[in-house]
Amino acid sequence: MKEFNKINDILDFAIDQEQEAVDFYNNLASKLANEAMRKVFEQFAQEEMGHKAKLLDIKNKGIFDISSDKIIDLKIADYIVNVKPSPQMTYQEALVLAMNKEKFAFKLYLNLSEKAPGTELKNFFVMLAQEESRHKLRFELEYDEYVLKEN
């Protein structure tokens, strides 16, 4: 596993992760025939771009907050089966994919926080994990609202 000794190392890693997500969604969007779904993935890419901008801002200003807000975890991503990206994806599948990507990132930062040396680095990983958890919640809420809707 990659060694992190400074906060800037972590930030560079996290920024790369966000850029990867941007590229992933943009790449997927370019393969989709359905215009509405293409827009969905372009929007996901834009959201990831926003996350990247936030991290760049932290890097430039050198200030970050550990939010004390408790982020609800609906844990939907814990029990749904992941899907493979395909050009015929439905919106439900897109949400599953996005939720799982955010869950993976959340777990990654949580693991890193446990292994990080020193409180400052630990706290920084916790902040990143919280951020990913917030992103996951955004997709879980949509899944909860529309897919799990009773009829």
Next chain:
Amino acid sequence: MIDQDVKYLKFKTYLNTYCPHCHQSFNIEKKDIRLLSFKAIFKGQEIDVILSPYLDVFDVDTTVPILEGELLDDLICPACKKSLINKDIICAECGSPAAHVIISALSKLLPFYICLKRGCEWHGLSKADERRIKLKIPRQEMPEQDQTLRIQNHQEVPYGYTSEIAELEAGRCLQCKAPKCVEGCPVNVDIPAFIKLMREDDFDGAAKKIKERNVLPAICGRVCPQENQCEQKCVLGIKDKPVSIGCLERFVADFERKMDLVKTPMIKNKTNKRIAIVGSGPGGLTVAADMALMGYSVTVFEALHELGGVLTYGIPEFRLPKSIVQFEINYLKELGVRFELNHIIGTLLTVDELLENFHAIYIGVGAGLPMFMNIDGESLGNVFSSNEYLTRMNLMKAYKFPEYDTPMPKGNKVVVVGGGNVAMDCARTAIRTGSTEVTIVYRRSRHELPARKEEVHHAEEEGVKFKLLTNPIRYIGTDYSMIKGVECIKMELGEPDDSGRRRPVPIKDSNFIIDCDLAVVAVGTSPNPIIFNTTPNLKRNKWGYIEVNPETNETSIPNVYAGGDIVTGSATVIQAMGAGRTAANAMHKKLSKS
């Protein structure tokens, strides 16, 4: 009831008023001004209320400002401190509680009533006659099949009102001058007008009045969620139970049918323009009727071998007898509407091909594609979508196997996932097919159950169990891939989010297994993609539903309209009918110009 003599009191008559309990007078004089003095409770606080003692003079004064439309909690005698509210009487104007006092007039002691709502001719002394007050008649319940008998058959559960009960219930209507119930109806049936006709014993006229706006009254009277629509707006419902509008609608529609009073109207201005309707569900049937009545030549294309869409394949016989659906469709046939069965638009004919032969098209194909939660084990044997389960039972009559050639999905222990009306329909169908244990698994609490209260009540009466605040997380299979259980997790409602809703959150390590040999998933639906495969230019949203102009229901393709579940996602029968009405009006407006 108030004494008839009160009617003969002259305008501005001075009234001597007394407490009905202690007989103390409410009349006082302050600086030579005559007043009536009361105590009242308003928002939990005791206040003084001064009223004018003159009939038809609306002076009012209170120690705390009371806005127009606000209601006093109580009106109290200042001497004996007893409440003056008469629980058997409500204001006939607005349904609010009324206070009872005694007046001395015309050499008699007469009962008199004061409405407690400000603005409702507040002191209530004007126009005091029997029309201003009413004896409280309790909301009339529908007689229904005994619960032990009905689980052994598929016949309709409620029997409907008798004419005596219907008249009693119709008598509860306040006949509001500005009726709110009409606003609550997606097709704006003139509800007070049809109830007024019922009160005049003109049931046939009442049925015709409903049909001016709603071509499927016997169906809507049975399956509409009136409690969230017209009845929710009923003024009587503010302090009492609302008028049972749905039951009255059902009664008059049944009366018309049973007495063979249905008459096909003469269509005067026939045009040579043709309309194609894709799908014979409630929205499609509404457009068909509206357009036929406006003189258009209408053809309905139905993919299945029976007409009615969700009314036929989705709603069970015990909630909506298919003979009633058939009867309502026959009325459309008499209007001249043509029906083509087994026509899948998107394969047999495309939308573009239809446009070559028809002046306008309405797409009302519903949202019939099942959606699963995407959890482990959904492909195991005996895990059904609600769509498939109900289609087998209702459309294919699997419960009549071998008379009908469709095997019945049957389990001893059945789990139904979801808390909507469809889930209730599945659970109640399973009970009727001999399942020994049927459990509804719903992730929120009873308070949030989206099914109609009536359906939940019936399901519980019939023995359906409810596992609330519970969510399935995987289906467990046997060695030969048949379901043998559902792993669930207990949920709790979290803090309200930005939208104010409390989301269900799993409780850690609360997993448990419910044994079952059949599961039905009644969550989520999505649009069937067939029609879009050959019409890719039909603009859709991210969920795959058709995008329309909300004013006209016209799609991105000119002269192609759409409405109902294929636009909004799963909704109600009457909402689909409302969308159909919007589209029909817009179509007519556009085609009249061309």
